[in-house]
Structures are given as C-alpha cells and as structure tokens.
Amino acid sequence: MIRFFFALLLIGSTATAQHKDSVMVSRIIKEATENSQLKKLGQELMDGIGPRLVGSPQMQQAHDWAVAKYTSWGVTARNEKWGEWRGWQRGVTHIDMVLPRVKTLEGMQLAWSPSTNGKTVTADVILIPDLADSIAFQKWLPSVKGKFVLISMNQPTGRPDYNWEEFGTKESFEKMKKERTEITDAWTKRISKTGYTARTLPVALENAGAVGVIMSNWSRGFGVNKIFGANTKKVPTIDLSLEDYGLLYRLTEAGVAPKISVRADSKENGVVPTYNTVAEIKGSTKPNEYVMLSAHFDSWDGGTGATDNGTGTLVMMEAMRILKLVYPNPKRTILVGHWGSEEQGLNGSRAFVEDHPEIISNIQALFNQDNGTGRVVNISGQGFLHAYDYIGRWLSRVPNKYKSELETRFPGAPGGGGSDYASFVAAGVPAFSLSSNSWSYGNYTWHTNRDTYDKIVFDDVQNNAILTAILIYMACEDENKTSRERIVLPVNQRTGEPGKWPAQTKPTRKGGLD
Structure with missing residues (x-):
C-alpha cells in the first residue's frame, strides 16, 4: 500500500509538471504568434542601423539600441567592454x-x-x-x-x-x-x-x-x-x-x-572600444546557475548582416522578450550574449568566457544561433556524453509543428570553431548550435553584398524563437543540473594520436591595427 501511495504521488507530480509545462508552452506560442516583434526589430536593426562591422559607429549604435530595447521590456541589460579595435566608417x-x-x-x-x-x-x-x-x-x-x-x-x-x-x-x-x-x-x-x-x-x-x-x-x-x-x-x-x-x-x-x-x-576613427551586449532575467530559486542564449551581433558590411547574424540576434531578442513577459521569475538566471567581433575569430565570446569564470562554471546550457534565416534542423550533442538525456527531455515539450524537421545527433563531436558556441564548448560548457537549413546561405547571403532584410524568412525566424524560448524555459525548470561528462574522442587517423577536446583560445583584444 505504501509503495502504491508513493507511485500515485509520483504520477500526480509528473502530471502536474507536464500540465505546468504545457501551459507555459502555450503562452510562449501565443505571444510569439499573436504579438511578434520580429519584423519591427528586423527593420530597426537591418534597415535603420545597418551592417555592424567591428569598430564601426553602426556597431556601437547597435549595442546601444539593444540595451534600450531590453530596458523597454523590463530586462536588465548592459554593454560590457572586452577590447579595442581600429575604428573605421564606410562612406560613399x-x-x-x-x-x-x-x-x-x-x-x-x-x-x-x-x-x-x-x-x-x-x-x-x-x-x-x-x-x-x-x-x-x-x-x-x-x-x-x-x-x-x-x-x-x-x-x-x-x-x-x-x-x-x-x-x-x-x-x-x-x-x-x-x-x-x-x-x-x-x-x-x-x-x-x-x-x-x-x-x-x-x-x-x-x-x-x-x-x-x-x-x-x-x-x-x-x-x-x-x-x-x-x-x-x-x-x-x-x-x-x-x-x-x-x-x-x-x-x-x-x-x-x-x-x-x-x-x-571612408573615414578612420582611431582606436575605439568594443563591447558585448549582455541582458539578464534573474533566477528566483537558483540565481547562480545560468541558462544562456547566444548570437553574434557583428557582421561584415557588404550588405546589412541580415542572415549573418541579424536573424540569430532577432531569435534571441524575441525569445528574451517573450520569456520576460510569460516567465518573469525563472528558477535559474537567464542570460543572453550578443557577441562582438565573431567574424574576426569569436573574440567577444572568447573574452566573455575568459572574464567570467563564475558564470562559466555554472551554466546549465547555452543555445547559439548563427547560420542563416532557415528553420532549425539540427542539434548536435557537441561531445557531451549525456546530452541526449536532457536535450531529449526538453525537446519532448516542443510541439511537433516546431520540430518536425529537426534532427539530433548524439553525442556528436565538440565544435572547435565556426561560431560562438565553440568558445563555451572549449571551456567544458554544454553549449549547442541551433543549426538552420540552407536557403542558399553559403552562396547568396553569407558575407555577401546581398545579405539584406528582404532575405529574411520571418516564418522560419518565428519558429526558431518559439523553439528557443521553450528550450530555455525547460532548461531553467529542470530539477537536475546538466552533466558535463565528455565522450572519449576517437584516435586522429592522420596523426595516430588520441583525439583532444578543443582548447580554449585567447581573444584578440586589440585588433585591426597591424
């Protein structure tokens, strides 16, 4: 009878948790679909501010705009200096x-x-x-x-x-x-x-x-x-x-x-400071544990940096806006990092990892989006042995409509570069890339003169904002802290040496001057 009683308790608590999750997921989807701010944010960022080359006035304008936007939503935000760069301004x-x-x-x-x-x-x-x-x-x-x-x-x-x-x-x-x-x-x-x-x-x-x-x-x-x-x-x-x-x-x-x-x-502007924009929703019961959203803020300036990485930026900003509205008291602290100088070597995120060991050691999970406007179609475990467990549980709460094309690869292999999640993986953080489908990204918009607002597919970006917000919510609510246990990497076939986890790389803190 005692065992039966506890079994009933367990079933009841599980059902309650599932109901609570379902309610929150419904709220996220309702806000994302009925009150989307994506087009407005995209127009302000891509058309109004434009490309965000590190060291340019537009990069600084974008940082200030993001802080003001977060503040208007009741989200605490700051620009955090991490280095200096050659200041340059495009002209006619x-x-x-x-x-x-x-x-x-x-x-x-x-x-x-x-x-x-x-x-x-x-x-x-x-x-x-x-x-x-x-x-x-x-x-x-x-x-x-x-x-x-x-x-x-x-x-x-x-x-x-x-x-x-x-x-x-x-x-x-x-x-x-x-x-x-x-x-x-x-x-x-x-x-x-x-x-x-x-x-x-x-x-x-x-x-x-x-x-x-x-x-x-x-x-x-x-x-x-x-x-x-x-x-x-x-x-x-x-x-x-x-x-x-x-x-x-x-x-x-x-x-x-x-x-x-x-x-x-063009105009030379001397040496100018460079920043990351960081915003925060403070955790209620585990404030010193963190769930992170991540996207690089800078771009090349042939176009306006719309799909590299304006769309990733919009996903993270919209997810934060929605979570602040429907989930204002998360268990864990939610952080978002908009990184500077990713294009020159992940410099902003590498600096954050180096400067904030107290955060790095307590990150539950990080989700980064970078590669274009398409729906998220792949999440790799990045070499974390038990990623399948917690990522699988969190994804189980995402309605099929928002993950029908999503494939997972566990345990995967640790990313050594490519985008900012790699800066965190190198430090042992469970950090994951929300990888998108192509939309001819490599040829038509990646670092090109045609990477502009009109290439954004807002239905896909909205899908990604919903997926991200649900994953962040689930990571915050999870009773367990995620495992950082790594796989044993296979032998390098070229050298015959045992595989090695990517090493942390120091950021370039003063760039463009040589």
Whole structure:
C-alpha cells in the first residue's frame, strides 16, 4: 500500500509538471504568434542601423539600441567592454568607367580600405601579367605606378552551376566546368609566380605606386560577391561585381586600355572600444546557475548582416522578450550574449568566457544561433556524453509543428570553431548550435553584398524563437543540473594520436591595427 501511495504521488507530480509545462508552452506560442516583434526589430536593426562591422559607429549604435530595447521590456541589460579595435566608417564609393565609354560600375570598398582623401582618382587600368617568375615580376612592378591594378581572375561565366544544369546541355556544362578549372589553375599559378600571396600582393602594388587595387570575389550566384577586409594601408581596395570586373578585364586584355574614376570616402576613427551586449532575467530559486542564449551581433558590411547574424540576434531578442513577459521569475538566471567581433575569430565570446569564470562554471546550457534565416534542423550533442538525456527531455515539450524537421545527433563531436558556441564548448560548457537549413546561405547571403532584410524568412525566424524560448524555459525548470561528462574522442587517423577536446583560445583584444 505504501509503495502504491508513493507511485500515485509520483504520477500526480509528473502530471502536474507536464500540465505546468504545457501551459507555459502555450503562452510562449501565443505571444510569439499573436504579438511578434520580429519584423519591427528586423527593420530597426537591418534597415535603420545597418551592417555592424567591428569598430564601426553602426556597431556601437547597435549595442546601444539593444540595451534600450531590453530596458523597454523590463530586462536588465548592459554593454560590457572586452577590447579595442581600429575604428573605421564606410562612406560613399563611386566608381565609373570613363574610357572607352562612360559607365557607372557596381562595386564598393572592402572593409577598412583607405579612402581617396576626398578626391576622385582617375587612372588607367592594368592587369597582373603572366610572367616567368618573381624576378620578372619585380622588374615589371614599377609599371603599376599611377594605375589601378586588376588582381582577380576573370570568371568564364556569370551563371551559377544550377542555372547551367537546368538549361544547358550536359556537354556544354562539362565544357564550361573544364574551362573554369583550367582558368582557375592558370590564374593561381600566375599569382604564385609573382612571389606574393593574395594577401601580400595588394601591399606590394600600393608600395610600388598603384593608385588602387581592383578585385572581384564572386560568390557563385547571380549578383553576389563576398565582401571582406582590405589589406592595403594607403590606397583603396575595391571589389567590383563579376559583370563589371569582367568588362574591365576583357577590355584590358584586348589592349583597349580602359580608364576608371574612383572616389571612396571612408573615414578612420582611431582606436575605439568594443563591447558585448549582455541582458539578464534573474533566477528566483537558483540565481547562480545560468541558462544562456547566444548570437553574434557583428557582421561584415557588404550588405546589412541580415542572415549573418541579424536573424540569430532577432531569435534571441524575441525569445528574451517573450520569456520576460510569460516567465518573469525563472528558477535559474537567464542570460543572453550578443557577441562582438565573431567574424574576426569569436573574440567577444572568447573574452566573455575568459572574464567570467563564475558564470562559466555554472551554466546549465547555452543555445547559439548563427547560420542563416532557415528553420532549425539540427542539434548536435557537441561531445557531451549525456546530452541526449536532457536535450531529449526538453525537446519532448516542443510541439511537433516546431520540430518536425529537426534532427539530433548524439553525442556528436565538440565544435572547435565556426561560431560562438565553440568558445563555451572549449571551456567544458554544454553549449549547442541551433543549426538552420540552407536557403542558399553559403552562396547568396553569407558575407555577401546581398545579405539584406528582404532575405529574411520571418516564418522560419518565428519558429526558431518559439523553439528557443521553450528550450530555455525547460532548461531553467529542470530539477537536475546538466552533466558535463565528455565522450572519449576517437584516435586522429592522420596523426595516430588520441583525439583532444578543443582548447580554449585567447581573444584578440586589440585588433585591426597591424
């Protein structure tokens, strides 16, 4: 009878807990679907503030905006300084071909590129020649003085492969791929014979008197280029669209000698402080244990950083807003980190891990989202032996509608990089990536000039905010503290050495100055 009584008690308490969870999940979904703030937040962040390059005024504006937004929701928030960076502000870039005819060209400065000092610079365009070796290149190098120099290969097609596969014949597609491989190999050898790399060649050209470096980093899709940082220190580095770069390349190769005019009005702002934005809902019964939301706040600035990582930012902000409204007194403290300088090496999150050992040792779980606008379709256990247990239990409370495409991989392997969850995994924290489906992320929006508000799929982002809020709630309510026991990593097949857990890496605390 006693055993029967306790069994009834257990069944009753389980049913009560399940009912409580169901009520909370319903509240989360109701608020997320009937009062979504995602589009408003997205418009303010992507359109109003824009890209968030580390060290730029827009990055600082975004940090201040996030603190103000959290404060308006009754959530305590702060900007936490972790380092310093080269301050740089993008200005107008205007590029025109003036000979053999007039045409405005599509292009922009790379990040941290020097300006043209308030002037329009007009000069001939020349091409890196195919010379015998580095000695011949050194003899040729003085001829770049006063010229714009093209340093990228000319793509044989501006059509992505899927377009060829859909409309081309098999023979023409294979012929194009063969030609592209040959051109790529030849160009790689051409650059190698200069004695420089893609990184050091622009510096050699500016030191020899070139007035600018012109490149095209095509992303294998219609109208998309990757926009990263410049290596030049005295003259501008310009990225042109595939179409306009190809025009200049072909004209130059044909001996027509095109001439272009460039005005680039970027501004140097000295050394500026860099921050993480951290917001908090204090725990009621276990305030010194933490459940974390995580997303990097910075971006490259070819577009407006919409899917890398505006969407991850929106997911975490919306989840925090909802939880503050429907779950204002969590058992554990809920923290969200919006990290700076992820794009230069996870610097903001690595600094947080280094600066807050008291939090790191008491994190129940961390959920990070980074890779685009799509629905979350994968969660890996990151090498934590018992992740299947607690992640499985928490996911069991998520309605099937919000996890129907979600796969889990346990125990998985620890991530050594890629996004900010890896900073925490290295410190032994159960930190997990909410990995999204593609939406052609790699080609069309990852670090490109087309990563803008219109690429956001808000139904998917809303799905992710609901999933995240439920996981955070369940992690807060769990009576048990999560296990940090790790798997034994397999032997490295290349070296024959036992597998090693990723080591903690120190952040770069003063960057962009060398």
